[in-house]
Amino acid sequence: PNNLSSLMYLGADDLSASSISSWTDRKSGASFIQAAPALQPALSTINSKNSVLFDGLNDNLECTNSLITGIFKNIGAGYLFVVSQKTETSDAGKDSPLVYFETPSTGYTRFGIFAGLNGNNENTYISAFRRSDSDSAHVLNSTIASNDLATKIVSTEFDYSQPACKFYVNGTMTAQSTPPFGTGLTSNTDSNRSMIGSNGSSYFKGNIAAIIAGNTVLSTQDRQKLEGWAAHKYGLLSSLPSGHPYKTNPPVV
Numbered sequence: 023p024n025n026l027s028s029l030m031y032l033g034a035d036d037l038s039a040s041s042i043s044s045w046t047d048r049k050s051g052a053s054f055i056q057a058a059p060a061l062q063p064a065l066s067t068i069n070s071k072n073s074v075l076f077d078g079l080n081d082n083l084e085c086t087n088s089l090i091t092g093i094f095k096n097i098g099a100g101y102l103f104v105v106s107q108k109t110e111t112s113d114a115g116k117d118s119p120l121v122y123f124e125t126p127s128t129g130y131t132r133f134g135i136f137a138g139l140n141g142n143n144e145n146t147y148i149s150a151f152r153r154s155d156s157d158s159a160h161v162l163n164s165t166i167a168s169n170d171l172a173t174k175i176v177s178t179e180f181d182y183s184q185p186a187c188k189f190y191v192n193g194t195m196t197a198q199s200t201p202p203f204g205t206g207l208t209s210n211t212d213s214n215r216s217m218i219g220s221n222g223s224s225y226f227k228g229n230i231a232a233i234i235a236g237n238t239v240l241s242t243q244d245r246q247k248l249e250g251w252a253a254h255k256y257g258l259l260s261s262l263p264s265g266h267p268y269k270t271n272p273p274v275v
Contacts, residue, residue: 078227082220
């Protein structure tokens with residue numbers, strides 16, 4: 023991840039405290055923070071590798087540093103890549119945000135990846151997009167269940183030069199769509215904030231081990247390198263499809 027075209031990379035192997043008050047991005051040095059002890063997620067593991075465990079009640083981490091909130095400002099493409107494990111079998115009646123970038127207006131998603139959305143997208147991995155701050159959100163459902171308690175490699179991307187949105191789970195593209203925004207760049211405004219484990223009103227219950235983000239569309243080769251890196255690091259090789267180039271050997275970067 024350090025060698026690919028990413029602007030944000032958070033790895034839980036950087037953490038050691040039992041309660042997580044700060045998680046620092048390796049790329050920018052900006053931190054997602056939680057000052058209130060009662061709202062801090064806990065250090066945990068996925069297959070013996072560090073992860074951050076969110077309780078689904080009120081745990082969250084937040085960043086307002088422009089090095090993070092400006093990642094998806096005035097750009098035509100972007101992606102989010104997450105290694106996570108949901109630890110509840112139903113999120114009915116609520117959202118389950120993994121990573122959330124907010125428009126300048128509180129409560130509206132600019133770009134986010136979720137383990138479920140209240141309504142017709144519960145208990146599945148989904149992503150949500152806005153190109154302009156004034157657009158209605160476009161939702162892409164991966165069609166892959168998030169409530170089977172399995173750790174998954176999930177990623178989503180947008181390319182507004184097409185326009186197109188895609189979703190990948192464990193190395194397989196599971197959904198794609200044409201958003202109704204037309205072509206162009208995102209609004210030339212910073213996100214109000216970026217959050218992990220919450221969108222300010224709902225909360226994810228489960229583990230997050232790694233988050234990577236960038237303002238481009240990854241090449242197939244680079245996306246597969248990330249998937250191979252994650253599968254080998256977190257013991258998820260059996261989840262990759264049989265034809266994946268890193269099913270057996272890890273990528274060399």
